[in-house]
Amino acid sequence: MPIAGTTAWNAIRAADVGPGSVVVLLGTGGVSILTLQLAKAAGATVIITSSSDEKLERARALGADHLINYRTTPDWDAKVLELTDGIGADLIVETGGSATFARSINAAASGGTVFTIGFVTGTEATANLLPIIVKALKVVGNNTGSVSDLRDAARAIAAARIEPVIDTLYSHDQAAEAYAHMAAGGRHFGKLAFTLSW
Numbered sequence: 334m335p336i337a338g339t340t341a342w343n344a345i346r347a348a349d350v351g352p353g354s355v356v357v358l359l360g361t362g363g364v365s366i367l368t369l370q371l372a373k374a375a376g377a378t379v380i381i382t383s384s385s386d387e388k389l390e391r392a393r394a395l396g397a398d399h400l401i402n403y404r405t406t407p408d409w410d411a412k413v414l415e416l417t418d419g420i421g422a423d424l425i426v427e428t429g430g431s432a433t434f435a436r437s438i439n440a441a442a443s444g445g446t447v448f449t450i451g452f453v454t455g456t457e458a459t460a461n462l463l464p465i466i467v468k469a470l471k472v473v474g475n476n477t478g479s480v481s482d483l484r485d486a487a488r489a490i491a492a493a494r495i496e497p498v499i500d501t502l503y504s505h506d507q508a509a510e511a512y513a514h515m516a517a518g519g520r521h522f523g524k525l526a527f528t529l530s531w
């Protein structure tokens with residue numbers, strides 16, 4: 334909640350997401366899945382990408398409207414434009430970094446927000462500046478958020494009766510197993526979590 338929840342909430346707020354907004358989420362990790370849940374509660378259309386068709390189906394069950402497998406459709410930005418009649422997305426939650434940043438810029442609508450938060454594929458990125466200028470994009474950075482952002486996120490999650498998706502719950506003495514699960518990459522959907530017994 335303090336990291337993925339607050340960040341997802343700040344993404345929704347940064348782009349003033351409401352009914353009819355188009356939101357693009359990259360992958361099915363903790364931030365993307367909580368943003369999916371908040372975006373659907375706000376009435377948005379959600380396009381989500383993943384390396385796995387099985388995970389995409391799980392995203393559909395949570396309300397995702399359009400599914401793109403970024404392995405079989407590497408030009409997923411073109412697919413976003415096709416799905417939106419050439420208009421693009423109002424919000425892209427840029428969790429990918431090096432491999433995705435330029436495509437996120439391409440997939441954004443005029444005046445859209447590229448909420449730049451992650452670096453799953455690295456921190457170095459190059460992008461054509463022209464679409465940022467011509468489409469007057471908002472490239473917005475974020476570093477989690479404040480305690481009051483967390484309070485607002487928790488309130489919204491409770492009001493929308495959202496249940497955050499926990500892929501696997503580990504006990505605190507299973508830390509090595511949990512980190513190995515995460516380090517394997519691409520295996521989880523949503524969050525991995527620990528129970529703490531102090």
Ligand SMILES: NC(=O)c1ccc[n+]([C@@H]2O[C@H](COP(=O)([O-])OP(=O)(O)OC[C@H]3O[C@@H](n4cnc5c(N)ncnc54)[C@H](OP(=O)(O)O)[C@@H]3O)[C@@H](O)[C@H]2O)c1
Binds near residue numbers: 361365382383521
């Ligand atoms: N700045 C902030 O405020 C902030 C806050 C929270 C997190 N973050 C950062 O945001 C990123 C995501 O965090 P998280 O907790 O959601 O991570 P996570 O749970 O580890 O999820 C990462 C997901 O990225 C997807 N992915 C991997 N390669 C990809 C690619 N080439 N294109 C698209 N998606 C790809 C995978 O989805 P599939 O398995 O479905 O393919 C994977 O599950 C991390 O870099 C994290 O450090 C930043």
